[in-house]
Amino acid sequence: MQSARAQGGGVGKREEGQGMAYTEDGRYEISTVLSRTFDTIGANFLLFAGLSLVLSGLPAFAIDWWQASQIAVDTTDSMAVLRPAVFVPIVIVWLVSIVSSTVLQAALTRATVQHLSGETPNFARCLKVGLALFLPMIAISFLLAIGVGVGFLLLVVPGIILWLMWSVTVPVYVQEQVGIFEAFGRSRELTSGSRWRIFLTMLVLVFALWLLAIPVGMLTAAARSAGSATMLLSVLGAIVSALSSMVMVSIQACIYVELRDVKEGVAPGDLEAIFA
Template sequence: METVVDYTPRFEFGRVMQRATGAISRNGIAFLVLAAIFAGLPALGLGLLRTEAANAPIILLSGLWGLISSLVSIIASSVLQASIVRATILDLSGGRPRIGPCLRQGVRLILPLVGLSIVFGFGVGVASIAFLIPGLIVATMWSVSVPVLVEEGEGVFASLGRSRELTKGARWQIFGMMLLYGVALLLFGGLQIIISQALNGPELLALLVQAVGSAILALCWSAVTAAIYIELREIKEGSTPDQLAEIFA
């Protein structure tokens, strides 16, 4: 009896990580600048604002602080992720990403990106009310919605639906990557506490450590998200990075 060999392309964890780390290493300065502007500085500024608010009447500032914090975080993280997604796809297609054009791409899509972030957060939050697992499932299904919106020009809900389709059959692997990211967040949080206590320095030092960590982690996850999207497009549709890059050439 003749053996049938399955040549169906499969989602490769190692290939995704290799692409993400390769894009970061080749564009370290540009990526770090974007991360510093849209993750590090907002984290530092919001931390200082939170410190000032703690010394003022809480009743008056708690609502305002929450609104400002949420709005700044959503806008900054949306622009950063969109810019890194675009830059990563350009890099993997053999191009040389430049900060200006990639940043303009993120700013141009700011309204749908903010809308997507709000719907994403609301959907995951509602799914997590009963138990944590449904929320994780929803987050995994929608994990590449930002690359879809940036590269395919879909609307908010169409991007979420497209992400759900692309992630079918690879959700366990994607969940594993999300889990690793969550562990990295926990480890960095512990490291931040250790450094702050060891140096016994002013609160500004702790905020600086937090800002640097926020920038690095946000940068890494944005690049990984783009690499996941490319991997899914390749194994499901045969689309190569250079074909994806031509969309906004």
């Protein structure tokens, strides 16, 4: 299927089709990516919220609650968190959270692309994709963390550039079924020429999440002033973690779909054909 961008017509004109909006001038559109992200989440809220709460919210809740409840036993001991009875369970839950977060990334990426292609995402099928890919996804996350981390140590800017360059590595790997290193290369290729627009997209999203976090912060402060608020604080932390993960993964998938359309004229239906 040829994208509407590649067909004739006036420059800058937008045309709707199969959940997508095409620009014939071949330019990455920030507003399109953002609206597509929240439209996708809104249309599949129960699915997205369910996956995010189970795979991101629950591990965050377990870590926060266990750490806070154990430290609260002896508030005079500043090294309480290093006791094996406290530290070991936290490490175990942290490792579980690494696995679950990679499963979530793959599952929500599939769900987002399926929705944009006009299909209805299925909880079990998306979760199955996530479970099948969790080992290579862990490797990708590790390589991303190392590369971007080293870049940030080199006066921050190189880290930002690498983060933007590799920002769609996960969607590429999940959707195109390529090798791990090939996924990094594809991400670099796709993001070329659009990286500052991607940066602005993420900046807008981070600002929006920050605004949403303000009332959560107020609730947290009120809960702390009440004294015994360990459970409530852990629940709030879990909700924030699930919401942030849901939005961040979804917008990465939408950025990937937009870049494939802009640079290669590939519509969502073609992406599904590749996956199949």
